[in-house]
Amino acid sequence: MVEDLGVTLRAADDVGSACRAVVEALAARGLLPSVYLERGGRLRCQAVHGYWQIRDGMLPNTGVIGTTFATGQESFLRDVRRDGTYLEAGDGVAAELCVPLRVEGLLAGVVNVEADRPIGDEEAQEVRAAARALAARIEALGGPPPESPAQQLARHAVRLAAMTDVADIEREVLAAALDAVPLTSGALLCVHPDDRIEPRAARGPLAGVLLEAPQEALRAIVGFVRTGSSSYTVAAPGDGMATGMASLRGAGAESLAAFGAPVEDTLVVLILADERPKIRLDGEQVELLELLTAQASSSLRTAIALHELQVQAATDPLTGLGHxxxxxxxxxxxxxxxxxxxxxxxxxxxxxxxxxxxxxxxxxxxxxxxxxxxxxxxxxxxxxxxxxxxxxxxxxxxxxxxxxxxxxxxxxxxxxxxxxxxxxxxxxxxxxxxxxxxxxxxxxxxxxxxxxxxxxxxxxxxxxxxxxxxxxxx
Missing domain, CATH: 3.30.70.270 (Reverse transcriptase/Diguanylate cyclase domain)
Known part of the structure; x- marks a missing residue:
């Protein structure tokens, strides 16, 4: 099996194909195999055989697969009924073997097999050899595939959903935005009902420029996104630009993108910037950032409402002081x-x-x-x-x-x-x-x-x- 698998792996031109090749080879031995790779702090299933339903997005330390990845040590359950870490995914499983995958010396994932019978020592050696061969092929292909912008955004969205502090939400939104696009700096603004523009948080080399930008420049940006549209740079400095934008360009913001979403009677504006000219976002990136801004709006609305309830619960209603x-x-x-x-x-x-x-x-x-x-x-x-x-x-x-x-x-x-x-x-x-x-x-x-x-x-x-x-x- 190992020799045939080596030939198949050499023909695999991407990581997904390599993972499927290993799963097919192990399935031919009568095993129930799966391959998981770490991405964004979770274990993602790349290939599987023999199950109607699987677990995906597993956290380290969850079940046999998560524990193997977290410890970097092989897990061999000769009788799954005797081990509390086993998580059932199919009926009649008797044994499980999970082998860590190391790519360039770093843990990258696991190869896992289950069986409705005992797993013999010879089979276990074949599983280990298959894991080593897969790790070598992944390394030759340049390593595990990176997260896509959508996957990165989903990871940040999960964290945002659990946050209740406004400052934490603002920091997470900026981190998510800068993960999704090639721009290096970002800022969040709040446009209040009286049209006052309040810079709230910033990150990156141009953070100071964005936080201290003249109101005229900020109003120009807000004007582009107030109606729900987005805005981003498409030409070089010196081409036509809105009134007030020259000061931002003069301070080093050669490329700019902006997105807006309402929070109650306030408009939240996400600004991204870079010192390099003509960094143009593609359609997918724009849509992802629009989704992120909407998520930020929703998270901030919830956090603000929760804070108001907490203040009310801790406040004397007559004087406004703590009670x-x-x-x-x-x-x-x-x-x-x-x-x-x-x-x-x-x-x-x-x-x-x-x-x-x-x-x-x-x-x-x-x-x-x-x-x-x-x-x-x-x-x-x-x-x-x-x-x-x-x-x-x-x-x-x-x-x-x-x-x-x-x-x-x-x-x-x-x-x-x-x-x-x-x-x-x-x-x-x-x-x-x-x-x-x-x-x-x-x-x-x-x-x-x-x-x-x-x-x-x-x-x-x-x-x-x-x-x-x-x-x-x-």
């Missing part, structure tokens, strides 16, 4: 921060009396004003929460007790200077190394109680876990 559960989640996460974190608990003084005398509508308006004032009073990266009816909290990154105390004073002063009809009482505690959430909260609450006992409208810092406090003069 009680969000505060505790953030406090728990802050335990991993490298620096010091201060917890501020803030009560609105005499809010019930204000609410009773002025009415609930006025009370709601006051709470919204206070939320705005407190949020503006903290630094970027610090957060304010509404954790109860008239209770707020803040998590601040500080350098120590003194800075935490000063931050509390700034918030108290900000409320006083805003013209608010009420004052606030603030208790402060800085989390000690290894201190639990309940402990630091209890210390901040203890400090707040001291303020209230002193007549409200003040700030107190709990300095240590032993209960020492220092009141801030106001």
């Amino acid at each position: 009680h559960a969000s505060f505790h989640d953030a406090l728990r996460a802050s335990g991993d921060d490298a620096g010091q974190v201060a917890v501020l608990l803030c009560d609105v003084d005499a809010f019930k009396r204000f609410n009773d005398t002025q009415g609930h509508q006025a009370g709601d308006h006051l709470l919204r004003r206070l939320a705005t004032t407190l949020s503006r009073g903290v630094r970027r990266g610090d957060r304010v929460f509404r954790i109860g009816g008239d209770e707020f909290a803040a998590l601040l990154h500080v350098d120590g007790d003194a800075e935490a105390l000063e931050a509390g004073r700034r918030l108290r002063d900000a409320v006083a200077e805003s013209g608010s009809p009420v004052t606030v009482s603030i208790g402060v505690a800085v989390r000690r190394p290894g201190e639990s959430d309940p402990s630091v909260l209890a210390r901040a609450d203890r400090a707040l109680y001291v303020v209230k006992a002193d007549g409200r409208d003040g700030v107190v810092l709990d300095r240590d876990t032993g209960g020492g406090q220092q009141a801030l003069p106001v």
Whole structure:
């Protein structure tokens, strides 16, 4: 068999023909053979005999075939019923042998055979010899065939479908686009309902050029794709071009392609560019990129909707601040921060009396004003929460007790200077190394109680876990 197979393989002029030749030779021995080659992180069936239905696109470590590829070691199941990795594809299978394929020293795939009887040692040697002969022929033919643009796009589409983060989606879309065409750079734009054009992400040598392109140039590109059409370079620089495009050409974008798709009331635009002139896309590439842009639009729409739901679920509807559960989640996460974190608990003084005398509508308006004032009073990266009816909290990154105390004073002063009809009482505690959430909260609450006992409208810092406090003069 091996000699005849060698003759047949030498006549095979492509990898697919070589794989089929091996399968036919092994099938003639009464075996159920298949050949899988890795492509895009999955094992793709190249040839098979004796099955009505097969598995394709198998992941490494899946079944005998995937495990053989993942480990690079032969798998010989003399009794498939005794092995948990066996995946049934046909009735009556008794034994299975899977041999890795190495091309130029690298794992490229597997040759797999099953049988409804025991596989003898002589047959096993023939399978191994067939795998070696196939690997040699694949190597002589230049290696396994590369992914086609459509196959690459399908691989990226699977990843996109699982993504829920907008930034991750943007990066994946750009990677997919640049895999599919010979252009080297790409960018994603969002055209908002007010016609403002926002560059969102970019990749490649011309990333800076695309992100910093003048609005006039971006509007020219958007004008080509707003109606749903695509646009790409067909001539050399200097030939007729739309108004505003000269600046992009002058910055090095000698070839350009653009595609658009809507997301709600926003237009997503994919731009691809290259420093080389006259790189013209063919019809198949254009259609693939149109599909990719539509997929990007759908994925972004889903991610945005999910983010909005997450924000709603974590937000106090009256003030727009994080609510009680969000505060505790953030406090728990802050335990991993490298620096010091201060917890501020803030009560609105005499809010019930204000609410009773002025009415609930006025009370709601006051709470919204206070939320705005407190949020503006903290630094970027610090957060304010509404954790109860008239209770707020803040998590601040500080350098120590003194800075935490000063931050509390700034918030108290900000409320006083805003013209608010009420004052606030603030208790402060800085989390000690290894201190639990309940402990630091209890210390901040203890400090707040001291303020209230002193007549409200003040700030107190709990300095240590032993209960020492220092009141801030106001």
